[in-house]
Amino acid sequence: LSLLAMYGFKERKWWLFLGAFFAVSWWNFDYSGIGIQLMLIFFLCRNHPKIGAALYVLTYLPCLWGGYLEDPLALKLGGFxxxxxxxxxxxxxxxxxxxxxxxxxPKWFFYAFYPAHLAVIAAIQFML
Structure with missing residues (x-):
C-alpha cells in the first residue's frame, strides 16, 4: 500500500494517495502513516539533504515524550x-x-537481498 501511495503522489492521483495513506494508517501496517511520510521526505528532499535531515528529525522528536510508563517496551528514565x-x-x-x-x-542486488534476508531470519526462527 505504501508503494500505491507513492505512485498516487508521483502521478498526482490524489484519491489513490489519500486512500492508501488512510488504509495504511487505519489498519496500522508495519510503519503506518509514518512510513509514507518518511518516503515523501526522502523523495521530495533527495536534492536537499539538509532540509530532508531536518524533516526526518522533526518526524521522530515526538518520540521523546511519546512513551507510556505502563508500556513494558518503553525506555524508562525515572518517572519519564x-x-x-x-x-x-x-x-x-x-x-x-x-x-x-x-x-x-547493481540495483537488482537489493531486490534479491531483502527477501533473502527475511528467508534467513525465518529459517533461524524455525530452527529455534
Missing part, C-alpha cells in the same frame, strides 16, 4: 518514558551524510 522509536534519530547521520565511497552496487 521515551518511545523506542527515538533511536531512529541515531540513523540520521548514516542516511544523510554523503559517503562518496564510489562503490557501485
Amino acid at each position: 518514558a521515551v518511545d523506542w522509536a527515538v533511536f531512529a534519530l541515531l540513523a540520521a547521520p548514516l542516511i544523510f551524510l554523503p559517503t562518496r565511497s564510489g562503490l557501485k552496487i
Whole structure:
C-alpha cells in the first residue's frame, strides 16, 4: 500500500494517495502513516539533504515524550518514558551524510537481498 501511495503522489492521483495513506494508517501496517511520510521526505528532499535531515528529525522528536510508563517496551528514565522509536534519530547521520565511497552496487542486488534476508531470519526462527 505504501508503494500505491507513492505512485498516487508521483502521478498526482490524489484519491489513490489519500486512500492508501488512510488504509495504511487505519489498519496500522508495519510503519503506518509514518512510513509514507518518511518516503515523501526522502523523495521530495533527495536534492536537499539538509532540509530532508531536518524533516526526518522533526518526524521522530515526538518520540521523546511519546512513551507510556505502563508500556513494558518503553525506555524508562525515572518517572519519564521515551518511545523506542527515538533511536531512529541515531540513523540520521548514516542516511544523510554523503559517503562518496564510489562503490557501485547493481540495483537488482537489493531486490534479491531483502527477501533473502527475511528467508534467513525465518529459517533461524524455525530452527529455534
